[in-house]
Amino acid sequence: MTTLTTDNLIIDIPGRAPGSPLNLEVRPxxxxxxxxxxxxxxxxLLHTLAGLRAAHGGRVxxxxxxxxxxxxxxxxxxxxxxxxxxxxxxxxxxxETALIGRHPWLSAWQMETxxxxxxxxxxxxxxxxxxxxxxxxxxxxxxxRQRVAIATLMTQAPDIWLLDEPSNHLDLHHxxxxxxxxxxxxxxxxxVFMCLHDxxxxxxxxxxxxxxxxxxEACWGPAQQMLVPSALERLYxxxxxxxxxxxxxxxxxxxx
Amino acid sequence: xxxxxIFRPLAMLALAGLAAMLVSVSVGSAxxxxxxxxxxxxxxxxxxxxxxxxxxRLPRSFSAFATGGLLAxxxxxxxxxxxxxxxxxxxxxxxGGAAVGALLAMLTGAAGFLISGSAFAGAVLATLLVFGLAxxxxxxxxxxxxxxxxxxxxxWGALIxxxxxxxxxxxLPGMLYWLMGDLSHAGHPWPGLAVLVLVCLLVFPLGRSLNxxxxxxxxxAALGVSVRSLEWLIYLVASLLTATAVTLAGxxxxxxxxxxxxxxxxxxxxxxxxxxxxxxAGGTLLVLADTLARVVIAPEQLPVGVITxxxxxxxxxxxxxxxx
Numbered sequence: 001m002t003t004l005t006t007d008n009l010i011i012d013i014p015g016r017a018p019g020s021p022l023n024l025e026v027r028p029x030x031x032x033x034x035x036x037x038x039x040x041x042x043x044x045l046l047h048t049l050a051g052l053r054a055a056h057g058g059r060v061x062x063x064x065x066x067x068x069x070x071x072x073x074x075x076x077x078x079x080x081x082x083x084x085x086x087x088x089x090x091x092x093x094x095x096e097t098a099l100i101g102r103h104p105w106l107s108a109w110q111m112e113t114x115x116x117x118x119x120x121x122x123x124x125x126x127x128x129x130x131x132x133x134x135x136x137x138x139x140x141x142x143x144x145r146q147r148v149a150i151a152t153l154m155t156q157a158p159d160i161w162l163l164d165e166p167s168n169h170l171d172l173h174h175x176x177x178x179x180x181x182x183x184x185x186x187x188x189x190x191x192v193f194m195c196l197h198d199x200x201x202x203x204x205x206x207x208x209x210x211x212x213x214x215x216x217e218a219c220w221g222p223a224q225q226m227l228v229p230s231a232l233e234r235l236y237x238x239x240x241x242x243x244x245x246x247x248x249x250x251x252x253x254x255x256x
Numbered sequence: 257x258x259x260x261x262i263f264r265p266l267a268m269l270a271l272a273g274l275a276a277m278l279v280s281v282s283v284g285s286a287x288x289x290x291x292x293x294x295x296x297x298x299x300x301x302x303x304x305x306x307x308x309x310x311x312x313r314l315p316r317s318f319s320a321f322a323t324g325g326l327l328a329x330x331x332x333x334x335x336x337x338x339x340x341x342x343x344x345x346x347x348x349x350x351x352g353g354a355a356v357g358a359l360l361a362m363l364t365g366a367a368g369f370l371i372s373g374s375a376f377a378g379a380v381l382a383t384l385l386v387f388g389l390a391x392x393x394x395x396x397x398x399x400x401x402x403x404x405x406x407x408x409x410x411x412w413g414a415l416i417x418x419x420x421x422x423x424x425x426x427x428l429p430g431m432l433y434w435l436m437g438d439l440s441h442a443g444h445p446w447p448g449l450a451v452l453v454l455v456c457l458l459v460f461p462l463g464r465s466l467n468x469x470x471x472x473x474x475x476x477a478a479l480g481v482s483v484r485s486l487e488w489l490i491y492l493v494a495s496l497l498t499a500t501a502v503t504l505a506g507x508x509x510x511x512x513x514x515x516x517x518x519x520x521x522x523x524x525x526x527x528x529x530x531x532x533x534x535x536x537a538g539g540t541l542l543v544l545a546d547t548l549a550r551v552v553i554a555p556e557q558l559p560v561g562v563i564t565x566x567x568x569x570x571x572x573x574x575x576x577x578x579x580x
Contacts, residue, residue, distance in 0.1 A: 052477050076480030087472030090339045092525045100468045104480040108461035111528075156479065 001028035001189045002063050002078045002159040004049065009058035011048050013041045018056050019216030026160065026208075031186045032193040033202035033223070036212035037236055042195040043084055045212070046162050049193070050081045062160075076104035080158040082149050084165050084195075094140070094148050095133040098124055101155030123154035126181060128174065142169035150178060154185075161185060163194035167201055179205040199236075199251045203227055211235050262529045269536035276540045277321065280547040281313040285554060320439050320546040320560070321539035322448030323505040324515075328538025329455060330497035331512025332519075332531055336466050337490045338398040341520065344513035345498040348405030351509075352412025353382020354502040359419045359431055371434075372443065372503040379499035382408065387491060437508030437561030439546050451500050452539075455493055456532050462486070463528030470525070508561045510568035511538050521575055541567070 008021040019041070026032055034042050047053045049060055051067045060067040062078055080101075098120040102112055124130040127147040132140065137148060146169045153161060161182065167175045175198075182192045183205055196202045202209060202223075209226040212218050213235060219226065227249055229242050239254045282293040288305060295301050296309045330345045337343070345351065357378020361371045390404035420431060433440075459466070465486055469476045473483045501508070515538040519530055545563040552558055 047474075050478055052474060071480075072477065072482055073480035076478060081478045083472075083474060083478075086475070087339055090336070090470040090525070091341060091520060092467075092470065096467070096525060097471065100464075100471060100475075100479060103464060103468050106464065108464070 001191075003027050004079070004160050004191065004193070005061045005064075006049070007059045007061060009048065009060060010056040011041050011044050012054060012056035013044055016041075017216060019212075020218050021058055022210075022218055022220070024210065024220060026191045026193050028159065028189045028191050029186055030191050030208055031183060031206050032191070032208045032210060033206035034193070034195045034210045034212065035199065035202055035232075035235060037214055040212045040214055042212060043164055046081060046164050046193075046195060050079060050162055051075055052081075073104055076156070076158070078158050079160040079162065080153045080156040081162040082153050082164060082166060084168065086145065086149060091136055091138065093133065094124065094129060094135050094137055095120060097137050097148055098151045098155045101152045101157070104156065104158075119157070120151070120155045123151040124148070126154060127151040128177065143171060143174060146170055147174065147178070150181075154181075159190055161190060161192045161194075163192070165195050165197060167196065167198055175201065199232065200248075203251065204248045262526075265523055265529065266532055266536065269533055269540065273321065273536050273540040273543070276543040276547075277317050280317040280320070280543045281309050283547060284308075284313060284550055315445055316439055316442060316546070317543055318445035318449060319442035319504050320542045322445050322452055323439070323442070323501045323508060323539075324511050324542025324545075325452045325535040325539035326448060326497045326501035326504075327508060327511040327542075328515035328534035329452070329459075329531055330494040330501070331538075332516035332527070332534045333459070333466075333490050333494040333497075334512070335516055336470050336527060337487060337494065338402050339470060339472065340398065340402065341517060342513065343402065345494055346507070346509060346512065347402070347409065348382075348386055349409030349412050350379050350382050350386075350495060350498045351502055351507040352409045352416065353385070354379035354499060355435055355507050356412055356415050356419065357381070358434055358502075358506070359416060359423075362427055362431055362434070363419060363423055368441075369443070375506075376499045376503045379495065379502055382412065383491070383495035383499075433559050434506040435561075436559035437506045437564070438557075438559045439505045439549075440557060442504045445504070448500050448504050451497065452535055455497060456535050458493070459531050460528060462489075463526070463531065466490070466527040466531075467525070470527070505560065508542065508564055510561075510564045510572075511542060514564075514568040514572045515541060517572065518575060 004026040006022045006024045008023060010018045010021050034045065036042055048055050051060065062070065067075060099112055099116065101120065102116040106112065121130060124133055127150055129144055129147045129151060132144060137145060140148065150166060166178055170178060179201060186192050206223050209223050210218060210220040211226060211231065229240055232251060233240050240251045241254055243250050243252065278290060278293060282288050282290055286308065292301060292305065293309060296305050334343045334345050334348065335341050354375040358371050358375035361374035386405050386408050390401040423431060465481050468479050468481050469483065469486060477483045516530060516534045519533050519537055523529055523533060545567060546560045549558040549560045549563050
């Protein structure tokens, strides 16, 4: 299993002064949450970690190999990403969409085998979209598309899972189901690194947190140490009330 | 997708193509009948029939097949490149550039190879122009490429009108036939067929990458596809296919748009199946259309582009209306 580290990484956000350098170490078995207000660079960070855009400074390493020096295909076997925005304009069925997750694992002349189809179908069932396998993705609801996207990542089966707001569009039950699935993947030795807007999902399911402040500052560490109400209030510029429920802190914004 | 799911539809399309070729070489100013045609193809038959079929009709049918196949594969590739199922090489102004090249050559009184060569040069110029302008100062997005192509195509359209307005009346019929697509002056079909077969062999190993690219460039990059070089390759290959097709037969419309779209509705969205199927179905369609163009008002001939548009428009609208 692969460890993702960043060495003095500074992400590149056009029109903004460079933020403080990040020295993260995302180890197998960990579930990381990235918290921060809109426009602070959460998506940019994920894309930089995946090697899809250049950093302003520093390096991303996969098991001590600089990601920039690795072949894209090798990267995509170790690291996968669920995007926040998806292009579903071109027609494809749910099963076809999930099957593209096998792409990194097949050579140019290989066709997908029955095993690959079985892997994709298992992933679709795990995300509760197995019954939609022959539907066109463009005809699905937002939450169903989100689950198909996560199933595609599950079919890809990389060691490191990057997810950009995986709970978007999901109803309450499926939010919990997806979080449970991600925690299960981490328990089996993978690592999960996701941007979240829901503080309470992060408090409930993440063991490590990265807080990105609009000023460019960042702090990270084990979740219990990061879930300090005053720090979170400063993060979102929002007064919070903290209560304890079902064994985890719950943060509720005050009304006025 | 299991291999048999790919070969069965392709085998059926290949049979349909053969049948269309057989019909196409049998009918015309002298109807030979299938039996007579087969005996000529087997090496028998009278001298007159041999000349008629082997020297006149067969090369033209092959040219029609090559043109249709080239245009359909080019359309299918452009649709993946632009992530838009309604894209086609003509939308990007490639045929406009080719037409301006061909018409300028006709205006100066050139004939034969000079017209084809000039059309090819025009298509290449149009390709470079659209790609260069859309690329601009860095990234190009599908919508930017599409818009650039549409605007450049409109520019070519204006130039075409200008050339037609300036041309002496005696040259106008030839020009109009070329603009609507016409196979009666197609040269040797072999270069076109060779390009078609080569490209189909080349794109097969790229097929799965194209499937991934159809889900968006970022998603493709995240799955290990080197997006930039793949997009360049698709664009260049599609341009080469279009340029070869217009060089053979002028501007035949609708094949590149309608054929891949119909096949997607019938066969799904796997490019490894859609691309070779487009080559076969596009070829078959144009062979049949050209046969119609030869016989409908015989001994006069219609431009084949008129037939493809007359078949293509209602078929396409019907399929679009019926689909979700």
